[in-house]
Amino acid sequence: MTSRDFFNATESASQRCGFDTTQGGDAVSRDPTVLIHFYAAKNLGDDLFLLTLIDRYPNIRFLLRADDRSLLPGATRNNLEIMGPGVDDKESDIDVDCLCQIGGSIFIEPNGPGVLGFYRTVRMIARRKHLYSSAPHAFVLGANWGPCRHRFFYTAFKNLFRRVIDDICFRDTASYELFKDLPNVRYAPDILFSLRLPVVEKRRSALFSVVDLSRKDKFGEISRWADTYFTWMTNAAEWLHQRGYAIVLSSFCEREGDEDAVNLLASRLSKRGVSCEKHLYRGDVEKALYTISECEVVVATRFHAMVLGIVSCARVLPVPYSMKTVNVLNDIGFSMDNVVDVSVVSSDDMSFCARVEASCPLSVDSLKTSAEGHFRILDRFLIGR
Numbered sequence: 001m002t003s004r005d006f007f008n009a010t011e012s013a014s015q016r017c018g019f020d021t022t023q024g025g026d027a028v029s030r031d032p033t034v035l036i037h038f039y040a041a042k043n044l045g046d047d048l049f050l051l052t053l054i055d056r057y058p059n060i061r062f063l064l065r066a067d068d069r070s071l072l073p074g075a076t077r078n079n080l081e082i083m084g085p086g087v088d089d090k091e092s093d094i095d096v097d098c099l100c101q102i103g104g105s106i107f108i109e110p111n112g113p114g115v116l117g118f119y120r121t122v123r124m125i126a127r128r129k130h131l132y133s134s135a136p137h138a139f140v141l142g143a144n145w146g147p148c149r150h151r152f153f154y155t156a157f158k159n160l161f162r163r164v165i166d167d168i169c170f171r172d173t174a175s176y177e178l179f180k181d182l183p184n185v186r187y188a189p190d191i192l193f194s195l196r197l198p199v200v201e202k203r204r205s206a207l208f209s210v211v212d213l214s215r216k217d218k219f220g221e222i223s224r225w226a227d228t229y230f231t232w233m234t235n236a237a238e239w240l241h242q243r244g245y246a247i248v249l250s251s252f253c254e255r256e257g258d259e260d261a262v263n264l265l266a267s268r269l270s271k272r273g274v275s276c277e278k279h280l281y282r283g284d285v286e287k288a289l290y291t292i293s294e295c296e297v298v299v300a301t302r303f304h305a306m307v308l309g310i311v312s313c314a315r316v317l318p319v320p321y322s323m324k325t326v327n328v329l330n331d332i333g334f335s336m337d338n339v340v341d342v343s344v345v346s347s348d349d350m351s352f353c354a355r356v357e358a359s360c361p362l363s364v365d366s367l368k369t370s371a372e373g374h375f376r377i378l379d380r381f382l383i384g385r
Contacts, residue, residue, distance in 0.1 A: 032097035032382055035135055036064045039103050040071045043253040044281045044288055045304035047073040048192055049102045049142055051285065054080050056375060060382055063096060073285050098137035098381065102191075104171065104303065105324060107145050109153045111217070125156045132164040137381065140168040141374045142191045144324045145175035147220070154178070161185060167377040172327040188373030190328060192307045193364060197293045198286075205246040206297035207279070207314075208237055209305030210265055212257030213321060213342070222321050222343065230261075231347040232340070233319070234268045236299060237276065239350045241269075243357070247276040248295060252302045254282060297356060303328075310362050317356040332367060335359075 036053065039046040051074050054062050062080045069075050069082050083094075110120035132138040148154050161168055162182055169186045170176045176187035210233060213219055214226035237247045249265055251258035259280055269276050279291045289308070292298065298309030301319045306329070309316040319340040320326055329339060338359060340352050 031059060031061065033061045033063060033095070034382070035094060035096040035099045036062055037099060037101040037103075037131060038064075039106075040064075040066050040068075041253060041255045042071050042073075042281065042283050043256070044285070045192065045252065045302070045307075046103060047283070047285060048195065048304070049104075050074050051077075052191055052195065053100065053102050053141075057382055063094060070283070073283055094134070096135050098139060098166075099132065099135040100139045100141065100378065101131070101143075102141045104142060104144060104190075105322075106140075106143050107148070107157060109146070109148045109150065111220075121150070121153055125153075125160070128157075129160055129164065132160060138165045139378050139381075140165055141378070142171055143168065143175070144170060144172050144327070145178055147323075158182070166381075169374045169377075171374075172324065173331050174323075174327040186373070186377075188376075189332065189367045189371045190304075190307050191371055191374050192304055193311060193367040193371035194369075195289075195308070195311055197308070197312050198290050200290060200294045202296050202314075203246065203294050204244055205248055205295045206237070206240045206299060207248040207250050207292060207295040207305070207309070208233060208265070208299045209250045209252060209302040210258060210261040211301050211321060212261040212264075213301075215257055218256060219321050225342045228345065228347050229319070229342045230264060230268070232342065232345055232349070233265055233299070234272075235348055235350065236317075236353050237265065237269055238272055238274050239353050240297065240357075241274045241276075245297065247274065248279055248291065249276050250279045250281070250291070250305065252281050252305065254280065258302075299356075310364055311368075313361040315356050315359050315361055317352055332362070332364075334362065 036050065038050050054074050054077050058079055060079060063083060064072065064080060065083050066072055072082060074080050075082060110124055111117060112120050158179060161179060161184065165184060167184050169188050171188065171190040173187055176185065179185040213229045214223055216223040241247050249262045251262045262278055262280065266276055266278060281288045292308045293312045295314050297317065298305055298314045299317045299319060300306035300309050301321060303325050306316055306318045306325060317338060317340065318325055318329060319342060329336065338352065338355055
């Protein structure tokens with residue numbers, strides 16, 4: 001089986017919908033209806049994606065399928081309608097003007113040995129083809145590519161991008177470079193670089209965004225260094241505490257094990273006599289943004305802890321678990337000397353903490369404007385601007 005088998009009955013995006021993304025196309029003549037596809041799991045980064053999208057277009061009607069309304073931070077927005085789950089991801093029974101998929105790591109090749117892995121990959125490609133074809137127009141915003149292990153996965157999605165998506169905007173140049181020959185593929189910095197955070201007075205505190213790196217199903221090969229990661233994070237928190245920083249341990253997503261990591265780190269710190277605060281994100285976006293905004297230092301394992309820390313003018317020390325973070329840091333000119341690689345770092349190497357304490361916050365004024373570029377084509381389609 002080849003990727004060609006999935007696309008024989010599918011026209012190109014321009015043939016299918018007559019929308020010229022290179023010129024911006026024409027806005028619909030009435031208020032359109034938009035079907036949203038995003039990761040609904042009370043994950044802070046994805047929840048902020050959703051709110052940024054629906055708040056940007058207050059007069060547009062948005063539809064979203066969800067099993068559990070409590071997982072949606074925008075459920076009270078007047079322009080968002082929550083529907084029950086579809087059957088086998090079928091959306092074709094919904095009358096909408098376009099689909100908007102907004103998310104970060106939405107093009108990860110499924111894991112699995114041999115035939116199982118191939119089956120999961122084929123199923124994912126088929127479902128995405130169905131999803132992107134379920135509306136007359138399809139837009140993908142805020143994504144990065146991979147991890148991808150096989151050429152088949154790349155080729156199949158490249159055909160999908162070419163044939164059934166009007167516009168796709170990646171958040172890192174490494175992803176963009178893989179598809180830059182397609183006229184409907186663009187790049188802009190991560191959407192949340194454009195976020196307006198609350199203006200609060202900084203306090204001498206350090207926020208540690210932590211994950212349960214021992215989960216191999218989530219973090220893959222880097223889970224081999226989970227012990228080093230937790231030991232280094234414990235040592236770093238103690239080091240900053242000794243220098244007068246209040247320590248805040250932050251979970252961005254309970255479902256993915258962040259709270260387990262917070263509790264483990266808190267227990268280790270308690271045994272050393274180090275007090276800490278816990279911030280557990282469970283849907284209160286305002287509280288989460290306030291907590292990040294008041295911190296002087298952000299030690300960021302989560303991708304969006306890094307982004308929000310930079311936006312809040314904190315001094316940021318990334319501890320990435322994925323190349324998606326490294327790629328964006330390279331794009332924005334962040335010093336890689338201030339990035340912790342858990343696969344090689346010594347667990348007692350506190351030089352990173354010393355450097356971040358002596359550093360200055362990164363200016364993001366240009367990033368704020370550039371990040372809104374994700375919406376350039378969707379703006380033209382929805383409101384003609």
